[in-house]
Amino acid sequence: MDFTININNKSLVASRGETILEVMNRNGIRVPTLCHIKNALPTGACRMCVVEDNKTGKLITSCSFPAEPGMSILTHSPRVVESRKTIIELLLSNHPDDCLYCVRNKNCELQDLSSELHVTERRIRGIKNKANLDLSSASIIRDPEKCILCGRCVYVCEEVMGVACIDFINRGNKSIIGTAFHQGLNTSSCINCGQCIMVCPTGALTEKNHFAQIQEALSNPAKRVVVQYAPSITVSMAEELGMEPGVDINGILNAALRKVGFDHIFDSSFSADLTIMEESAELIHRVQNGGVLPMITSCCPGWVKYAEEFAPDFIPNLSSCKSPQQMMGAIIKSHFAEQENLKPEEIYSVSIMPCTAKKFEAQREEMTREGISDVDAVLTTRELARFLKLFGVDMFNIKPELVDSPLGFRSTAGKLFGASGGVMEAAIRTAYRTLTGKEMVEFQVPALRGFEGRKETKINIDGLELGVAVVNGMTNAKKLLDEIRSGKNDVHFIEIMACPGGCIGGGGQHIGTSDEQLRARMQTLYRIDETERIKVSHKNPEIVDLYKEFLGEPLGHKSHELLHTHYHQREVVK
Amino acid sequence: MTLVQHVLHKYPAVGRDNLIPILQEIQTAEGYLSKKSILEVGRYLDIPASKIFGVATFYNQFRFEPFGVNHVQVCRGTACHVLGSSTVLQELEKHLKVKAGQTTRDGQFSIEVVACIGACGLAPVICVNGEFHAKVTAQSIKEIVDSYKTKGE
Numbered sequence: 001m002d003f004t005i006n007i008n009n010k011s012l013v014a015s016r017g018e019t020i021l022e023v024m025n026r027n028g029i030r031v032p033t034l035c036h037i038k039n040a041l042p043t044g045a046c047r048m049c050v051v052e053d054n055k056t057g058k059l060i061t062s063c064s065f066p067a068e069p070g071m072s073i074l075t076h077s078p079r080v081v082e083s084r085k086t087i088i089e090l091l092l093s094n095h096p097d098d099c100l101y102c103v104r105n106k107n108c109e110l111q112d113l114s115s116e117l118h119v120t121e122r123r124i125r126g127i128k129n130k131a132n133l134d135l136s137s138a139s140i141i142r143d144p145e146k147c148i149l150c151g152r153c154v155y156v157c158e159e160v161m162g163v164a165c166i167d168f169i170n171r172g173n174k175s176i177i178g179t180a181f182h183q184g185l186n187t188s189s190c191i192n193c194g195q196c197i198m199v200c201p202t203g204a205l206t207e208k209n210h211f212a213q214i215q216e217a218l219s220n221p222a223k224r225v226v227v228q229y230a231p232s233i234t235v236s237m238a239e240e241l242g243m244e245p246g247v248d249i250n251g252i253l254n255a256a257l258r259k260v261g262f263d264h265i266f267d268s269s270f271s272a273d274l275t276i277m278e279e280s281a282e283l284i285h286r287v288q289n290g291g292v293l294p295m296i297t298s299c300c301p302g303w304v305k306y307a308e309e310f311a312p313d314f315i316p317n318l319s320s321c322k323s324p325q326q327m328m329g330a331i332i333k334s335h336f337a338e339q340e341n342l343k344p345e346e347i348y349s350v351s352i353m354p355c356t357a358k359k360f361e362a363q364r365e366e367m368t369r370e371g372i373s374d375v376d377a378v379l380t381t382r383e384l385a386r387f388l389k390l391f392g393v394d395m396f397n398i399k400p401e402l403v404d405s406p407l408g409f410r411s412t413a414g415k416l417f418g419a420s421g422g423v424m425e426a427a428i429r430t431a432y433r434t435l436t437g438k439e440m441v442e443f444q445v446p447a448l449r450g451f452e453g454r455k456e457t458k459i460n461i462d463g464l465e466l467g468v469a470v471v472n473g474m475t476n477a478k479k480l481l482d483e484i485r486s487g488k489n490d491v492h493f494i495e496i497m498a499c500p501g502g503c504i505g506g507g508g509q510h511i512g513t514s515d516e517q518l519r520a521r522m523q524t525l526y527r528i529d530e531t532e533r534i535k536v537s538h539k540n541p542e543i544v545d546l547y548k549e550f551l552g553e554p555l556g557h558k559s560h561e562l563l564h565t566h567y568h569q570r571e572v573v574k
Numbered sequence: 575m576t577l578v579q580h581v582l583h584k585y586p587a588v589g590r591d592n593l594i595p596i597l598q599e600i601q602t603a604e605g606y607l608s609k610k611s612i613l614e615v616g617r618y619l620d621i622p623a624s625k626i627f628g629v630a631t632f633y634n635q636f637r638f639e640p641f642g643v644n645h646v647q648v649c650r651g652t653a654c655h656v657l658g659s660s661t662v663l664q665e666l667e668k669h670l671k672v673k674a675g676q677t678t679r680d681g682q683f684s685i686e687v688v689a690c691i692g693a694c695g696l697a698p699v700i701c702v703n704g705e706f707h708a709k710v711t712a713q714s715i716k717e718i719v720d721s722y723k724t725k726g727e
Contacts, residue, residue, distance in 0.1 A: 163622075
């Protein structure tokens with residue numbers, strides 16, 4: 001049922017159940033918000049979105065107040081603006097004034113609002129927050145001093161990720177956001193997905209940075225420094241650089257990384273192809289030999305840790321394949337080292353990932369051989385942008401270059417790993433070929449594309465009906481796992497990605513990514529798949545060569561040693 | 575059957591709304607909420623540990639450390655406040671090197687802040703192991719506490 005309400009002396013149509021904020025957003029009226037998260041139940045905690053109700057003379061929070069017929073609202077009356085300004089001044093009163101030293105400088109919502117509301121002097125002096133940094137996690141640093149208690153991290157951690165390792169602790173002016181028993185994040189159930197960083201308006205949550213180690217390696221003549229970048233990086237870095245969303249910066253990125261001084265540049269989409277070779281073989285092996293089904297992908301380190309903590313009963317279902325990052329790492333420090341006459345310890349292996357959990361994965365015990373990690377340092381997309389700036393690389397005046405070969409060429413199937421559903425699609429293409437000896441007529445599986453939290457379909461491979469499901473967001477995964485526990489048996493292969501939309505929406509991506517930007521990234525990935533020629537992993541010539549020269553066959557002895565692993569139940573505070 | 579299990583046994587209908595009564599019963603039985611019991615309650619009610627810790631720290635009534643051998647209650651009611659109980663508390667915290675709500679590492683002393691123990695005429699007043707001490711000052715508090723230390727030995 002529609003009715004009209006009056007906002008800033010203009011009649012606007014609203015429908016029942018809509019909040020005032022929704023009506024305003026639809027009509028291009030912008031009021032600032034801090035604690036608000038789209039599509040989430042409003043908390044009304046920060047009170048930035050207050051508007052004046054002309055009839056009652058009250059200030060009401062537009063994010064939580066439903067529009068009512070005949071309402072008359074002022075969004076920027078002097079009272080409202082003054083009230084918002086005071087809120088910001090109060091938030092700043094106990095905030096550490098170290099913007100110049102903050103990672104989020106120039107990309108901070110508190111800073112933006114303070115400038116927007118013309119906070120130019122310190123009217124309110126409060127006692128500064130005092131709290132210790134939590135440096136315990138391999139991926140995420142928590143700085144409670146910078147926290148403004150908006151609660152957005154608490155929301156995503158519980159509602160989107162189903163993890164809930166942080167919550168509001170204590171009461172009133174002693175409130176902080178923290179873990180149970182004030183322990184470090186490393187002993188909590190945190191899966192390192194980094195979605196909390198993505199929603200944090202300030203620098204209270206940031207990723208653990210490896211710049212110093214990488215710079216040291218780059219300037220060490222005894223080290224060969226190699227780098228790999230994930231499939232989603234080239235299509236999701238544009239926003240960090242000030243380019244059009246969704247632009248594929250592939251060639252430019254190669255050139256930029258060479259300028260910085262990396263000796264070899266590899267593409268993780270190549271090792272994604274490798275993952276597909278192993279994973280599809282594993283799937284077929286399980287189906288034909290009565291192995292544990294459904295098989296679940298293990299590319300996503302967030303999901304793997306979730307499984308170890310919350311779903312240990314599904315560990316036998318996890319594919320034993322390492323993720324593309326770790327497969328590449330293992331190949332670099334074995335085959336590549338051999339070819340270049342290097343010892344593994346002479347190589348410093350960097351990876352660029354859209355993900356904070358990859359930092360955790362890289363230092364896992366399972367990903368180490370004889371005390372040497374396969375991947376030494378991980379940079380997120382946004383860290384890479386800062387790293388390139390540090391080296392003065394002008395991304396707008398640079399000639400595209402090719403990636404190094406071998407270990408650089410990729411099929412478009414490997415590239416699809418960047419989007420939710422991509423791993424599944426790529427695996428189906430190769431499994432089909434292995435089982436039937438023929439290529440698929442139509443490579444695309446539209447039912448597995450798009451942003452829905454859960455996508456399911458049936459694939460018919462020469463009479464063998466394979467049920468497949470793709471989920472992103474751990475709460476969606478939890479639902480599916482619960483259904484399987486209670487008897488759902490029509491799925492054989494599941495792809496699980498922790499982050500909404502898959503890696504293009506990962507916790508290491510540009511902060512402030514909008515839905516449109518995400519869509520643009522996904523479209524670019526699918527456009528690459530449409531326009532390029534080699535669309536299946538098993539036709540990647542470098543993959544074919546790698547098996548011929550080194551690995552032998554999928555699931556063979558060498559593969560087993562280098563590319564597969566096993567996971568175990570993990571005891572954490574949960 | 576552990577004590578926590580015994581308490582949980584009384585709440586067969588599992589629901590979030592039972593959380594606070596359960597925590598209260600455990601605290602009554604054990605004197606405080608241990609990490610172990612919080613985790614056990616969490617598993618039983620299917621609530622993450624961070625949530626339970628969040629709820630429990632919201633209320634003053636819950637403690638997370640066992641009582642010391644000597645339990646010191648410092649009254650922070652109005653009459654005591656007016657007569658300087660806040661300095662008394664500060665001195666006590668400094669002397670024992672723990673904050674209110676905590677227990678010293680040797681397990682000898684714990685401090686608790688209470689709202690009013692109904693002895694306003696004796697303000698500022700503290701209560702150690704049920705014994706009242708009247709008109710406490712920042713100086714005398716140390717002697718009072720230390721006298722219990724020797725008793726313990």
